[in-house]
Amino acid sequence: MNTPRQQWQQAYDESRLREGTFQTMSGVPLEPVYGPEDGEFPGQYPYARGPYASMYRSKLWTMRMFAGFGTAIDTNQRFKEIIKAGGDGLSTAFDMPTLLGLDSDDPMSLGEVGRCGVAIDTLADMRDLFADIDLGGITTSMTINSPAAVMLAMFVAQAENAGVPRAKLGGTLQNDILKEYQAQKEFVFPPRQSMRLVRDTVAFTAAEMPRWHSISISGYHIREAGSTAAEELAFTLANGFAYVELARQAGLPVDAFAPRLSFFFNAHIDFFEEIAKYRAARRIWARWLKERYGATNERSMQLRFHTQTAGVSLTAQQPEVNIVRTAIEALAGVLGGTQSLHTNSMDEALALPTEKAARIALRTQQVIAYETNVAHVADPLGGSYFVESLTDEMERRAEEIFAAIDEMGRGSMLEGCIAGIEENWFQGRIADSAYELERNFNRGERVVVGVNRFLEGNDDDDLAILKITNEDESKQRARLSKVRTDRNDDAVRDALDRLAKDAVDPEVNLMPALIEASQAYVTVGEMMNTMAGVFGRHVEVPTI
């Protein structure tokens, strides 16, 4: 029987490595990982030290910068620039109306069209968004939740019209509706009806889109809304367990879809706590998938995650200092073994980033990747008495929260998550933690440089910030109006009738009806309203 180190060595030797000399600045050669012969190594269950044996020696994390603005034509230009610059992945940010399933000419959309992402109303916009881009040759990430099924349908329709079969499409749909009710609050339908749409997308992609990642389970927004690190960890993984149970209920074997799940965590300013959080996340996911859900494929057990630095840690005061905060947070993500990373720009407590601020944010990642040598050694903090202890403590606190959720669901994490949303349990805990943090700040126990200490320099206010006009809004409304005039009204009516009929029967998968509606140039708003006619709408009881 080989020792864990020998097993790791074998896996490492089989890995393809990137070019580079792995040594310190002064020429000290570095091992790919350090640890005792019989310890745990990266790529070994339960993966606290990383999902892969070779980690960043095979491939650095992906520097995935999230972008999108204005009309589909504007964003298409940006996408082409990214591809020309060597990018092989596109990440689409949608505007608020699209995220909430509203058309650009809806009265509620006023002031929001194309503002913090691209506006998509119909297949015509999807066609412009991906014009002259080979959807079979790149991966496309779409950060959208309530209308995720609609956007996936439009994407498939566009690709197939362009001659790319759905089976060849690679990418990720965020599609994590549970955290919308808990934290980000971009919900449309009630939780159970939304979960039916998640089920439909998971089943559809598992059957027909083998390269597609159906859900990106996101703690980022939970943390931004005010949770603690342990709550972010526990709520996110609990949501992940809920999706696993949902897919199993739909008859999918766990190993048929779990390898296609990925995660998205926050990197906040408490450096070691964040690193411990990522390490604990991998260990918990592996154990639960194996022990509770019976996974046997190790890809099902290996938690892979994207990281974004904490927007909420940025300050409007002395904004240049945010570069430092972001660098420290990004470093935590890297030392915690993230697979991809978005770094925020220094001006994001004020507005969307300028090009210069976004470039500095990307440069921050490049300094970490190429100057510091921190990526040479996997899990460099593994074995630290402190970090190991904090990892255990994160796991212990998360397990306490899982027990509470499991109890709410009477032995079902899926039911527990839905009950916790309906009873405002998650929302209340997040608001309590946010207020506690605020009170610590107001008492001066939590120092924020430039805000409650070290205020000299706060009056300098010369940072150039991005101004967005309302021009795109009228442009997009005109485009939508033209589509409404040009399309075949009978086809629209037939497609919406079918969608309404399919929505009534919970056994029917809605993806085919949504793809048909997309092809008929039915708008996002029309599809969402038709489904809302059957599903109803979620109204959050306002609680302080």
Place this chain on the structure above:
Amino acid sequence: MTQESMTSDSGALRVLVAKVGLDGHDRGVKVVARLLRDAGIEVIYSGLFQTPETVAAAAVDEDVDVVGLSMLSGAHMTLAPLVVKAIRDRGSDIPVVLGGIVPNQDVEELTAVGIAAVLGPGAPADEVVEVVRRVAGARA
């Protein structure tokens, strides 16, 4: 009995904290609501996804002393003036305080359309309470 003496009789100001438009960021509005409540102010929360009309109607119906608008999506230059207008169209002079992600460059224009005060990111609790009291006092 004047508005002012009613306020001092009951000992509590009434504030409506509100979210308009599609902006779902509710961390700030909830923290501010609790801060005001802990300072002895009566707080009503509108909930998410309100329109300028529903906020104005609630403010007038509830006879609040101040409306606190929370906006973090960048739509404040479009929506905040509409809230002020909707309140004035109802013949009311209830002042509107705006908080959230609002660059300093926008403050002048917001003041010109009748926003009584702007509280930017990082405003401490004392300042939030003080501004609400001052704005309410100026009206009476």
